Amino acid sequence: MRIAILSCFYPYRGGISQFNTYLLEELSKKHTVKAFNFKRQYPGILFPGKTQKVASDDDALPVESVSVLDTANPFTYGKTARAIADFEPDVLLTRYWMSYFAPSLGSVTSKVAKILKKKGKKDFKAVAIADNIIPHEKHFFDIPLARRFVKRQSGIVTLSHAVEQQLQQICPEAKSVTIPHPLYSNFGERIDTLQARKLIGMKGTDSQIMERKVLLFFGLIREYKGLDILLEAMPLLDSSYTLVVAGECYGSFDKYRRIIDSERFAPCRQNLILADSYIPDKEVKIYFSAADASVLPYRSATQSGISSISWNFDVPLITTPVGGLVESVGKAGTGMLTKDVSAESVADAVKKYFAENKKEEYLYNIAQLKKQLGWGAFADKLEDFIKTL
Secondary structure (H helix, E strand, C coil): EEEEECCCCECCCHHHHHHHHHHHHHHHHCCCCEEEEECCCCHHCCCCCCCCCCCCCCCCCCEEEEEEEEEECHHHHHHHHHHHHHHHCCEEEECCHHHHHHHHHHHHHHHHHHHHHHHHCCCHHHHHHHCCCCCCCCCCCCHHHHHHHCCCCCCCECCCCHHHHHHHHHHCCCCCCEECCCCCCCCCCCCHHHHHHHHHCCCCCHHHHCCCCCEECCCCEEEHHHHHHHHHHHHHHCCCCCEECCECCCCCCCCHHHHHHCCHHHHHHHHHEEEEECCHHHHHHHHHHHEEEEEECCCCCCCCHHHHHHHHCCCCEEEECCCCCCHHHHHHEEECCCCCCCCCHHHHHHHHHHHHHHHHHHHHHHHHHHHHHHHHHHHHHHHHHHHHH
């Protein structure tokens, strides 16, 4: 097949760009694939982070792509469609994770289909891979925009059953399949735990450092991810715990800073390691190699790229019982679920995690899951789905 992928690629940073890169590589082993990139992903005013691009010293994988679509400029939609149509793809793959992209990606999809139809190509298929149908930060326009986008697709691939349920609620007639999020394997291998803990700034003798119970909150800091819940849980734990927060804050950090500076948090302050900036790919392995558990205190979730990174580094999870995390962590036995979304429940689950000492059981289940979540398996299932459309 000839497959066009329209989404973000290098030099855009982040999990979705990394996902697209690995999918491109895997599909290219059997098909002719071409990447069409954003010329501008978001207008600066809509982007809450510091930069959308990778740093010059990062080791993210470069990808050859055609940078053509400015999502905020409708005049580029036709140009993008013509560039894709010139490639004459059998399939156009897009990525959908928030309603902002519905107008641009939906318009391009329709235009490509019309151009190819005029050329006599009647078997063209448009397939969207959906991280979310309804975003975590909800708006009144999310559902109508998502519904309009979905109706322009031949089929939808969801990455979790939670997203599939969202899709069925707004567009039950859509043809869809759920294929779980593959593991990210681009961050290298685990390094020695003691070495990793020293590299992130843990102090003391070797034995003191290794006796610490290290909790990791990793990734972009956003309201729905519940960092404040985890910070509020820390005073409920004893002094044997170290919390590592590693990731850039999207928006203001003031809310979290107030908790950290509060009198209640004072006993925990010396046990907090804060790296509140974007973590380059080459440093990711350091943080996960240092951790005993990866904590996801999310208020809402569909699936999480952080869980995929955690599994890749054999780090069990402690998560709230929301969205796809119930299935991928609780039912799969790759970690522990909290009772509910609260600081008290997070603290209780953390204590239980270390008291029950089920890490070997979690690691066994992670190993079984890793066998199923390769990029080759994802690409094969995607190809099988496309053949049904």
